[in-house]
Amino acid sequence: MSETDDKLTFKVLIDPARDQEPDAGYRAWKERKIRAALKQADQGGQMIPADKVWASFGFED
Numbered sequence: 592m593s594e595t596d597d598k599l600t601f602k603v604l605i606d607p608a609r610d611q612e613p614d615a616g617y618r619a620w621k622e623r624k625i626r627a628a629l630k631q632a633d634q635g636g637q638m639i640p641a642d643k644v645w646a647s648f649g650f651e652d
Contacts, residue, residue, distance in 0.1 A: 601625070 605621045645651065
């Protein structure tokens, strides 16, 4: 997984900020979001290289 695995617990990542009241679906939504991002980070080889993304938007060097 990512480098943050040993720095932050999953619980810390999905808990709302201290000054926020969690709504009913917040934790489930946040957990899905984080798990998807970690999975995507693990599959970095399948991602589109940044230079190709920039070129597709017309921001070539």
